[in-house]
Amino acid sequence: MAESTKSVNRFYLLIGVLLVAGAGALIYLGRRGPSVPVPVAVTVEPSDTAGFAGYVLGSADAPVEIIEFADYQCPACQTFEMVEFPYVRDRLVATGRVRYIYRDFPLDQHNGARLAAHTAACANDQGKFWEVHEAIYRTQGEWSLATTSRIGSIFRDLTEAAGVDMASWDECMQSLRYAGRIQASLEQGLRLGVNSTPSFVIGGGLYAGVMAYDRLRAIVDSLSPAP
Amino acid sequence: MTRRMAVAVASLLGVFVSAYLWLHKIGVIGSMVCGTGGCETVQFSPYSLFLGIDVALIGLLGYIVLLLVALIAIHPSQANARGPALALLGLSVGAVLFTARLKYLEFFVIGAVCQWCVVSAILITVIFVLSVLEYRRFLPHRSHE
Numbered sequence: 350m351a352e353s354t355k356s357v358n359r360f361y362l363l364i365g366v367l368l369v370a371g372a373g374a375l376i377y378l379g380r381r382g383p384s385v386p387v388p389v390a391v392t393v394e395p396s397d398t399a400g401f402a403g404y405v406l407g408s409a410d411a412p413v414e415i416i417e418f419a420d421y422q423c424p425a426c427q428t429f430e431m432v433e434f435p436y437v438r439d440r441l442v443a444t445g446r447v448r449y450i451y452r453d454f455p456l457d458q459h460n461g462a463r464l465a466a467h468t469a470a471c472a473n474d475q476g477k478f479w480e481v482h483e484a485i486y487r488t489q490g491e492w493s494l495a496t497t498s499r500i501g502s503i504f505r506d507l508t509e510a511a512g513v514d515m516a517s518w519d520e521c522m523q524s525l526r527y528a529g530r531i532q533a534s535l536e537q538g539l540r541l542g543v544n545s546t547p548s549f550v551i552g553g554g555l556y557a558g559v560m561a562y563d564r565l566r567a568i569v570d571s572l573s574p575a576p
Numbered sequence: 577m578t579r580r581m582a583v584a585v586a587s588l589l590g591v592f593v594s595a596y597l598w599l600h601k602i603g604v605i606g607s608m609v610c611g612t613g614g615c616e617t618v619q620f621s622p623y624s625l626f627l628g629i630d631v632a633l634i635g636l637l638g639y640i641v642l643l644l645v646a647l648i649a650i651h652p653s654q655a656n657a658r659g660p661a662l663a664l665l666g667l668s669v670g671a672v673l674f675t676a677r678l679k680y681l682e683f684f685v686i687g688a689v690c691q692w693c694v695v696s697a698i699l700i701t702v703i704f705v706l707s708v709l710e711y712r713r714f715l716p717h718r719s720h721e
Contacts, residue, residue, distance in 0.1 A: 353652050360581055360650065364588060364643075371592045375599060457688065 393536065397529035403450035404478050406438065411448035412573035415565070416550040418454035418538040421465030421485050422493055423546045429559045430486040436562035447569055451482070453534040454546050461492060461500040466531045468504040471521035472513050480511040579710045583664060583703050584646035587639050590699045594635035597692055602630075618690040623681045631678060635696060638674075642667050642703065658714040665711045668704040675700050
């Protein structure tokens with residue numbers, strides 16, 4: 350009986366130690382990082398989309414419009430952004446032939462995709478969308494497998510490095526100002542038939558998968574012959 | 577380790593998992609270590625409330641009660657008492673039914689699965705099986721005539 354009591358007391362002690370350790374871990378998780386989860390189940394309000402049709406690059410008079418639906422955590426989207434997009438920007442957008450529109454299409458299986466989209470959306474308030482957009486894709490390998498909290502910390506650092514005023518950006522992130530707009534973008538993509546990223550809408554056609562610059566240029570040429 | 581001790585350990589793990597989910601829901605923990613993102617979908621769905629109470633909070637309270645009962649049950653004075661075994665069985669039956677409802681909603685209504693909720697479902701199943709085995713000690717032995 351004495352032995353049994355001793356063994357039970359040791360077990361009570363073990364439970365007590367585990368309880369304290371677990372509580373400590375939860376407190377630690379509660380205190381670290383400025384990360385804000387961007388909710389998935391968002392009701393889109395009319396004000397979320399009013400006057401916004403994506404992040405636009407290029408002239409409003411360009412004869413061809415390319416809309417890209419992409420996810421910041423998608424490796425294929427990163428490949429397009431890093432390898433092909435610079436050619437598109439320099440040879441098609443800068444020359445006035447194409448108006449390029451980036452739309453968010455965050456996939457559910459990517460824990461940082463909405464946070465990335467919201468990070469760039471808040472940077473857009475200060476005219477820094479494309480800088481932060483590029484930085485998020487460039488550093489995808491550093492944050493893609495991290496926890497949401499760690500991802501939030503990385504995004505904050507790269508946003509600060511892009512010259513964004515952090516007080517305003519923090520306020521924007523905390524208020525989840527653009528969660529509805531991101532959801533609206535996703536829903537618009539779904540209505541257009543997008544089911545993978547990256548997907549491109551060009552001249553009424555939907556093209557899925559990474560598009561090589563040459564193929565994109567050929568489509569643009571077919572819609573509006575090069576001058 | 578006795579079955580009652582194992583129930584206590586599983587309940588303690590359940591306390592941590594449900595506390596984590598609840599703290600995330602109320603915004604105290606701003607991150608979710610959940611690779612598929614399914615936890616956000618589940619937790620911010622309309623089905624994350626039961627009778628107006630957050631299911632993660634219900635889970636947390638349930639695990640705390642299970643833990644307390646298990647801790648009482650392993651005390652030497654209660655080691656051979658039927659009451660704590662019956663209490664563990666009753667609580668775990670209720671928890672399994674509640675969990676089954678949540679799993680149905682995740683798979684067939686919400687269309688997303690939260691990994692941490694799956695961990696909780698595994699824990700509650702383990703607790704239920706251990707509780708059944710423990711209660712069998714107090715059933716009358718059948719004679720083989």
